[in-house]
Amino acid sequence: xxxxxxxxxxxxxxxxxxxxxxxxxxxxxxxxxxxxxxxxxxxxxxxxxxxxxxxxxxxxxxxxxxxxxxxxxxxxxxxxxxxxxxxxxxxxxxxxxxxxxxxxxxxxxxxxxxxxxxxxxxxxxxxxxxxxxxxxxxxxxxxxxxxxxxxxxxxxxxxxxxxxxxxxxxxxxxxxxxxxxxxxxxxxxxxxxxxxxxxxxxxx
Amino acid sequence: xxxxxxxxxxxxxxxxxxxxxxxxxxxxxxxxxxxxxxxxxxxxxxxxxxxxxxxxxxxxxxxxxxxxxxxxxxxxxxxxxxxxxxxxxxxxxxxxxxxxxxxxxxxxxxxxxxxxxxxxxxxxxxxxxxxxxxxxxxxxxxxxxxxxxxxxxxxxxxxxxxxxxxxxxxxxxxxxxxxxxxxxxxxxxxxxxxxxxxxxxxxx
Numbered sequence: 001x002x003x004x005x006x007x008x009x010x011x012x013x014x015x016x017x018x019x020x021x022x023x024x025x026x027x028x029x030x031x032x033x034x035x036x037x038x039x040x041x042x043x044x045x046x047x048x049x050x051x052x053x054x055x056x057x058x059x060x061x062x063x064x065x066x067x068x069x070x071x072x073x074x075x076x077x078x079x080x081x082x083x084x085x086x087x088x089x090x091x092x093x094x095x096x097x098x099x100x101x102x103x104x105x106x107x108x109x110x111x112x113x114x115x116x117x118x119x120x121x122x123x124x125x126x127x128x129x130x131x132x133x134x135x136x137x138x139x140x141x142x143x144x145x146x147x148x149x150x151x152x153x154x155x156x157x158x159x160x161x162x163x164x165x166x167x168x169x170x171x172x173x174x175x176x177x178x179x180x181x182x183x184x185x186x187x188x189x190x191x192x193x194x195x196x197x198x199x200x201x202x203x204x
Numbered sequence: 205x206x207x208x209x210x211x212x213x214x215x216x217x218x219x220x221x222x223x224x225x226x227x228x229x230x231x232x233x234x235x236x237x238x239x240x241x242x243x244x245x246x247x248x249x250x251x252x253x254x255x256x257x258x259x260x261x262x263x264x265x266x267x268x269x270x271x272x273x274x275x276x277x278x279x280x281x282x283x284x285x286x287x288x289x290x291x292x293x294x295x296x297x298x299x300x301x302x303x304x305x306x307x308x309x310x311x312x313x314x315x316x317x318x319x320x321x322x323x324x325x326x327x328x329x330x331x332x333x334x335x336x337x338x339x340x341x342x343x344x345x346x347x348x349x350x351x352x353x354x355x356x357x358x359x360x361x362x363x364x365x366x367x368x369x370x371x372x373x374x375x376x377x378x379x380x381x382x383x384x385x386x387x388x389x390x391x392x393x394x395x396x397x398x399x400x401x402x403x404x405x406x407x408x
Contacts, residue, residue: 168314179353
């Protein structure tokens with residue numbers, strides 16, 4: 001067991017987040033516990049709870065790191081194409097790929113709820129908004145005439161479909177019957193939604 | 205402790221499924237265990253495993269019951285309107301309501317994975333297809349010219365968006381910033397998707 005003075009508060013937090021991510025990757029959401037994280041970094045559970053209010057707060061930090069990674073994975077695709085619709089399709093496929101490759105982290109991000117008396121901090125909400133802002137850019141390029149509110153709504157609607165297809169597809173709930181690949185379904189969805197969005201706004 | 209001979213195999217299965225649902229409703233996904241189910245029906249865990257291969261099989265049966273309930277909740281709305289687009293919107297809102305009112309069962313349905321060596325039985329896949337078939341009907345009314353394959357795809361794309369909006373909205377991941385209600389976003393999504401689908405098929 002390391003002594004408390006061996007590491008600063010910030011170092012301890014970072015070590016715990018990294019250890020939690022490694023445990024998640026290896027053992028899944030059900031395999032993650034405060035005891036395992038503490039053991040992995042060589043401290044007691046008591047010390048872990050000096051730097052995080054509770055396990056939920058540690059999970060919130062793990063999810064924040066996942067949101068950062070997810071955003072990087074999506075944004076890497078933003079410069080590959082010049083056509084905004086093509087960019088959105090490529091981003092959607094990058095989101096699927098991230099969900100496939102980091103299934104436990106993806107699952108924790110969307111299944112974890114803070115206790116009712118622990119509100120979501122503003123800095124965490126800002127991370128979610130940042131991910132949507134990345135999706136908003138090509139949508140804005142496609143429809144420069146839209147105001148902020150319409151863009152916000154369209155971004156959420158479009159990404160709901162992408163997220164839903166990933167969630168249903170990866171939990172074997174789409175029953176595509178071998179007729180379509182999930183990737184094809186997602187690309188077709190993005191196309192259909194963009195068509196419809198333009199039409200409903202009287203743009204197309 | 206009841207004796208094994210007190211109930212038939214089928215009765216034991218039904219009792220265990222009902223007990224598991226009651227535990228889920230009260231204590232959430234994390235609060236569900238074979239031990240608690242066995243205790244609740246007055247049998248040993250050993251007896252429970254005589255009627256279910258493992259906890260995963262019990263959870264599969266719980267999820268099957270949830271799919272039945274979910275389908276009933278959606279289909280109740282199918283006859284309220286005559287306009288197919290309106291029916292689809294009402295079904296989408298019924299899906300959201302079910303997710304809100306039965307959050308633990310909804311969450312288990314989409315988070316549970318069978319072990320890799322335990323394939324999803326055909327009767328369970330059929331239940332998923334039945335839910336989609338309910339959604340397919342109004343879509344078919346709207347576009348009678350579509351073939352089976354195009355309908356299957358459109359149903360999955362449309363419902364991916366509805367599911368994704370529910371999943372993201374209920375896990376506080378949409379950041380609507382108080383500008384829209386989740387219900388409004390879902391209705392607008394259905395409208396936009398239907399517009400776009402018609403347009404991309406050259407129907408509108």
